[in-house]
Amino acid sequence: MFRSASGIVRNLHTQVADRIGTSIIRGEVRPGDPLPSEMKICDMLGVSRPVVREAIRILTGKGLIESRAKSGARVRPPEAWSHLDPDVLRWRLASTDVDAYLEKLFALRNAVEPAAAALAATASSAEDRRAITRAVEDMEAAPDNDAFVEADIAFHKSIYMATRNEMFWPIAQMFEITLRQSFTIAATGDHRKRALAEHRAVMEAICAGDPAAARAATVKLLGNSADDLDRIRSRAPVRSA
Known part of the structure; x- marks a missing residue:
């Protein structure tokens, strides 16, 4: 009944929670x-009560x-x-079709991220703006795809x-996972020059305190990101900058 989920587990009870949780999600x-x-779970998994x-x-x-004293856990x-x-x-x-997952993720980002960028343009501190700027600079200087992905994640987390x-x-906290x-898929495309310019445009609008420009730049970035991802996954050519 229970299968292991991928990822690092810390101790025995988190391993058990991992297996049961994955079974529920699936x-x-x-x-x-x-x-x-x-x-019965003790017997099935060879662990203590x-x-x-x-x-x-x-x-x-x-x-x-939910766990109840008389009826057990449901x-x-x-x-x-x-x-x-x-x-x-x-x-x-670990359990969801990749295409369905990406579609839901972009729906969330399209609904929330432009508003987050606009709010960041008016509410961010000097340290916040430095973090966003540093992430863009790290993207531009990234020596490989892994470093580019790390900087890209840091950029979007910093905006939220x-x-x-x-x-x-x-x-923001969920982005490390989602x-x-x-x-990682998008980093393999040949659209990076344009994507970097779009990230810098978002950063510059936030640092300039311009919420309308930050919102518009984020909408453009997200739209092109979704298109790029579709092309890469379908192996179709990606349009140049």
């Missing part, structure tokens, strides 16, 4: 279904299950899950943090 245990009893109880506590905190509907939780994101990535609005910050796959 639909192997459906919403409303009960989990096996603690003792305290380990299983801690794993159940972890999954309860992430909204995947899977909650996806609407109740903590979808921005790093582990839930990781389990989702620069809103100075804690409601945006969880999105953007890496799409950025």
Whole structure:
């Protein structure tokens, strides 16, 4: 019933939570279904009861299950899950079709990121603007694709943090997990010169305190990023800058 998710695990109860969580995300245990009893999970996975109880506590905190004294643990509907939780994101990535995942990711970014850039233009501190500028400079100086991806992730995270609005910050924190796959794919394209210019345009608008320009530049960047990703995944030629 339980399968291991990819990624680094820290200790035994997180391994158990990893396996159960992945099974839930994959639909192997459906919403409303009960989990096996603690003792059965112990037997299935070869772990102690305290380990299983801690794993159940972890999954309860992430909204995947609810545990009741008499009826045991049951899977909650996806609407109740903590979808921005790093582990839930990781389990989702390990279980979801890449195209469907990327489509949902771009829908989120298109809805939120232009507004975040506009807010960053008026709310960011000097240190925030330095972080955004440094990320662009690191992208331009990146010696390889891995370094480029790291700098690109830092750039987008910095924009959300620069809103100075804690409601945006969880999105920044999820990017370490969610953007890496799409950025790694996109980094192989030959559109980098244009992409760098678009990132710099966003940075310059934020640093100039121009929310309208920051919003417009972000809309352009995201639109071209989605197009580039589609072309790379379909092996079609990417248009030049």
